[in-house]
Amino acid sequence: MPVRFLRGKKEIPYEEKIFVNQVQWKTRIPGQKGGFFLDVRNLRSFILEKSELARDRDCLHLFSHTGLTSVCLEEAGANSVFSADGAKEALEEFSSRLLPEEEVLNFEKKNTIFTKGKHHMVRADLFQDWGFLEDKKFSLIVLDPPNLTPNQASVPAGKKAYRSLIAKALFHLEPGGDLILLSCSGRILESEFEKIGRETLAIKGWKYKDLYKLRPEPDHPTRKEFPEGKYFKVHIYKKCEPLDQ
Ligand SMILES: C[S@@+](CC[C@H](N)C(=O)[O-])C[C@H]1O[C@@H](n2cnc3c(N)ncnc32)[C@H](O)[C@@H]1O
Numbered sequence: 271m272p273v274r275f276l277r278g279k280k281e282i283p284y285e286e287k288i289f290v291n292q293v294q295w296k297t298r299i300p301g302q303k304g305g306f307f308l309d310v311r312n313l314r315s316f317i318l319e320k321s322e323l324a325r326d327r328d329c330l331h332l333f334s335h336t337g338l339t340s341v342c343l344e345e346a347g348a349n350s351v352f353s354a355d356g357a358k359e360a361l362e363e364f365s366s367r368l369l370p371e372e373e374v375l376n377f378e379k380k381n382t383i384f385t386k387g388k389h390h391m392v393r394a395d396l397f398q399d400w401g402f403l404e405d406k407k408f409s410l411i412v413l414d415p416p417n418l419t420p421n422q423a424s425v426p427a428g429k430k431a432y433r434s435l436i437a438k439a440l441f442h443l444e445p446g447g448d449l450i451l452l453s454c455s456g457r458i459l460e461s462e463f464e465k466i467g468r469e470t471l472a473i474k475g476w477k478y479k480d481l482y483k484l485r486p487e488p489d490h491p492t493r494k495e496f497p498e499g500k501y502f503k504v505h506i507y508k509k510c511e512p513l514d515q
Contacts, residue, residue, distance in 0.1 A: 307338075310452070333414045377391075446507075452505075
């Protein structure tokens with residue numbers, strides 16, 4: 271499908287400077303969801319405003335795309351941020367934000383970890399292989415897979431995939447850590463997503479102190495007459511502990 275622009279005369283692709291609170295970010299337009307997944311803005315602002323969530327913590331960002339949320343974690347004072355995504359181009363764009371212009375990282379090879387300052391980056395198929403994480407533990411985990419329910423027939427498999435991803439993430443969570451689950455799968459209702467999260471924690475032997483649900487930003491309206499607008503969920507499970515502790 272040809273790329274269409276409704277306004278503006280700039281040659282594409284082009285770079286646009288954006289701000290998330292105090293974080294400045296150059297994004298390439300056009301790109302998926304505006305090049306930086308605009309819907310995640312509520313979580314990014316939350317991370318920056320409640321900086322105690324990430325401060326001095328080792329953070330894991332699964333399905334990290336071009337890393338804007340990872341950079342927000344760093345800005346909030348994270349000790350380290352480990353970002354994993356399957357898309358070579360997204361990781362290349364992320365690393366180009368961290369490195370001088372002449373330095374380029376090659377994400378051709380899967381499961382190779384690159385480190386730059388506080389950031390670790392890896393290209394991996396997160397529906398297949400989490401072996402690159404070995405038995406590393408993190409005190410904050412952000413899990414943000416792509417849409418897992420592209421059609422009605424895919425809903426049962428999508429729900430199963432969420433349960434499996436959450437269970438794997440729990441293996442890498444430090445006792446007392448926080449788990450942030452995102453879902454852009456519109457065919458899974460918020461209440462169903464909450465059930466998946468709560469049940470998976472319980473089945474895997476974890477309890478949590480609080481659950482916060484972030485509201486979508488005003489430019490992602492959730493009106494009654496527009497139920498499709500309710501596709502995006504951000505659930506924050508605070509102070510997760512194994513049941514036997
Ligand atoms: C919803 S976006 C993530 C947005 C990101 N968390 C952020 O804060 O900007 C989903 C991401 O999943 C990645 N992805 C899709 N399939 C994948 C796979 N099999 N393994 C790893 N990443 C995958 C895409 O490249 C995309 O970056």
